[in-house]
Amino acid sequence: MSMGIPEIENAKLLFIFGYNGADSHPIVARRIIKAKQKGAKLIVVDPRITESARIADMHLQLKGGSNMALVQAIGNVIINEGLADQKFIENHTNGYEEYKEFVKKYTPEYAEPICHVPAEQIREAARAYAKAETSMILYGMGVCQFAQAVDVVKGLASLALLTGNFGGPNMGIGPVRGQNNVQGACDMGALPNCYSGYQSVTDDAVREKFEKAWGVKLSNKVGIPLTHVPHRVLEEKDEKKKIHAYYIFGEDPAQSDPDLNEIRETLDKLDFVVMQDIFMNKTGLHADVILPSTAWGEHDGIYSACDRGFQRIRKAIEPKGDVKTDWEIISLISTAMGYPMHYNNTKEIWDEMRSLTPSFHGATYEKLEALGSIQWPCRDESMEDKGTPYLFTGGKFSHPDGRGKFFATEWRPPCEVESPEYPYTLSTVREVGHYSVRTMTGNCRALANLEDEPGWIQMSPEDCGKLNVKEGELIRVFSRRGSLMTRVLPTERVKPGATYMTYQWWVGACNELTTPYLDPVSNTPESKYCAINLEKIDDQAWAEQCIKDSYESIRKKMGIDTAKKEV
């Protein structure tokens, strides 16, 4: 995020795009409500009526997969109605003329049939966004989990450039990232293309620095993104390029990744799979070795929040049984593989990382202790450098020339659209009571008590009427890749033709249905759009028994005590 999470409360306008805080991040949702109470205007762009959409001043209920057309139509209106911040554009940006030329054709009337949002509503949203004293964009997976994702992010950033909504407090653009430390994983270089602090693996000077520090030769090639793994296992002919072993930790691709059939085939085809996690999960069923590790309350460390804020976490209880922390396991594996690695605590690891990462160098344990949280960049160890609450102060951007770059491109439809055979769309979403792939929350009796297998499919009452299905009834859902059973949840909050499922259920696993199409830059899969069909099940008793048997069988395979489940 270019801003800090607390700043959300003070923005004059929140432009929430494909982001459902109430279900994904109740704590951030609280800031949105506070902002509204303080008088902020709320514009929500979402195909569903989310809790934010419900209380918004304006809800643009667009059709899924039309983001780029809508974003550029907003840019078009801002320029055509003379609402752009010419001074900011002149002093701090590049590429405005090309942008202006490109979005010319993206009039609201052009976007209306693509987005299913009335042209006049697009105009009103654009005016409100441009005219507010400080406008802040918050976006989520409704932007990122499309095959056209990075383009939309750049398109949204262009709106902020266009209106000068960068460089000051309570403005900017914020990807509200999901898991508590997904930002931290990226910050620490758990990406195929960079070391900690986003230092490129292809930069020779950077590589030499790390080689010197670690005393080893390092590759200068970008690695393989997670979502390319199935291809590199199943289809790669060159034995040297083929992946043979896969070490997975804190991740459950056999639940979270699209087209689970293909994932299972991949895991089974691999010569060797290691899984490291806190509980058994779907991926574990395909692993050769399982390494049990500690959970968040059982170890020390540092997390990054989505607003670049480092925070210390401290061990609350001693781990039980034969488990080790992730860093101890990594050290032991490394030592066993011939590179002796030893640390006494997480501070030693953090200090080593800081010494190699200029933009995090100032975030010492001592300073974190004193301040509670530090947002990077924080370069200097002295107490003077308290980090950076918002980026691009005074309109100075990270491009070498310090200027922001406009971006526009053609809208592309989703990769798999509706057809007579598969007339409905499916988007994967979240629900408040279960976290990510349910490795943690599915094992929690209280939460499983509130929502349990096989989960729900959200459908419009019209579609339910057409299929003659009622709330709670089991229904068969199928796509070109797979099929499953789940429960019907009629809701006025979705449009006819569109359906939504949460992706964590073991029995009603919607990723059996999703497509493996990727965004070409981020390699994130198009989890928000695929074509499906629905079929009423006449024998409900049989279906209920199938669900029960299937759940029991998964639990049995995972070695989970099934007797305890009975209450």
Next chain:
Amino acid sequence: MNNNLSSFVVACNDQCTGCRACEVACFTVHNQKDNKVAHTVGTVEIPVTPRLFLTRLEEFCLPVQCKQCEDAPCLNSCSAKAIARIDGVVYVNEDLCIGCKNCMMACPFGALEMLPIAKKGKAVKQTGSDEVRKSAYKCDLCINIEGGPACIKTCPHDVLKLVNLEEDRREKNIKAAIALSLTGNL
């Protein structure tokens, strides 16, 4: 004193995000003593039985709970005399409830639900049968629980509050009187 109208908990639609923290808190505090449910989730061995009900439709989302009616239809219709008014709170004695569901039929707000009874961390069985015993459950304003209504305390968005209509009416009267006094004599 006893002529006062009963207080009750209400929710504000504009602030609720549907997180259900109120439901979990309600269940937790009502099962701390008998069922050893503590503040951490690992201690829950019994079905989760909240006494307020998150209700979500197109335009709203908020928990619904008992209004502690002055002439309570649930109390009037109870065939087992399991429902009584104690200090203004309409209270179900689960040991007496026979699960006839008259109260559910009578309540105009859907503020009661039949839920399994648990004691000492185990579901209570029916006499002469292995089926789980159920009782009507409803908001009791946490009368026997320290700190008052747990839902209000727990809500991260300050959605819920305890209303006292006597006080509320008095305040409105004062405001109206001030407004009237400013208009002068008619």
